[in-house]
Amino acid sequence: MHWLVYAIVFISVMLIDQMSKKHAINSGKKIVKNKGAFLGFLKHKPKLLLFCQFLAIGVLIYLFFSDNIFIQRLMFALMIGGAVSNEYEHIKKDGVTDFIKVGKLYVNMADLAIFTGLFGFTIYSIISLFIF
Numbered sequence: 001m002h003w004l005v006y007a008i009v010f011i012s013v014m015l016i017d018q019m020s021k022k023h024a025i026n027s028g029k030k031i032v033k034n035k036g037a038f039l040g041f042l043k044h045k046p047k048l049l050l051f052c053q054f055l056a057i058g059v060l061i062y063l064f065f066s067d068n069i070f071i072q073r074l075m076f077a078l079m080i081g082g083a084v085s086n087e088y089e090h091i092k093k094d095g096v097t098d099f100i101k102v103g104k105l106y107v108n109m110a111d112l113a114i115f116t117g118l119f120g121f122t123i124y125s126i127i128s129l130f131i132f
Contacts, residue, residue, distance in 0.1 A: 006077040013081025014088075017110040021089070024099035032106040035095040039105070053090065057083050069126055071124050078117030100113035 024031055036043030042052065060083060064076040086108070089096050098106035 002073070006064075006073055009074060009077040010081040010084075013078060013113045014085040017082065017108060017113070018089075019050065020109045021097040021099065025097065029099050030101075030106075032098045033095040034106075038111075050090070051072070053083070053087050057087060060121040070081050072121060075117040075121040075124070078113045078120070085110040086114075101107035 034040060034043070035046070037049060037052070042049040057080065060076055060080045064073055064080060067073060067076070086096050096108065097111075098108050098111070100107050100109070100112070
């Protein structure tokens with residue numbers, strides 16, 4: 001039963017991210033095309049960026065399957081969904097569409113899913129040090 005939850009989270013993140021990007025583009029909202037990783041990191045080295053992105057997704061998938069705690073897997077499903085969605089757009093469109101303004105930065109729903117998963121995983125890990 002848990003596997004269905006993980007699959008729904010993974011697919012939902014990807015669908016919401018891709019649909020929100022399409023809506024932002026079609027509605028005329030200000031968008032920023034990011035050809036690199038966070039803050040444009042490695043934008044001038046696309047082959048290295050692609051390698052690092054696939055490596056990161058591989059590590060997240062490994063961690064997902066190596067852990068059997070529901071909340072941790074749920075957080076990894078969020079991160080994997082966001083990473084795969086952004087990677088898909090990097091490959092298909094040679095860059096990621098960012099449209100949500102956060103201070104001076106622009107992000108997208110996939111970035112928020114990755115951040116939420118990382119934040120949730122970190123908080124759970126810290127709490128589990130004291131409780132378990």
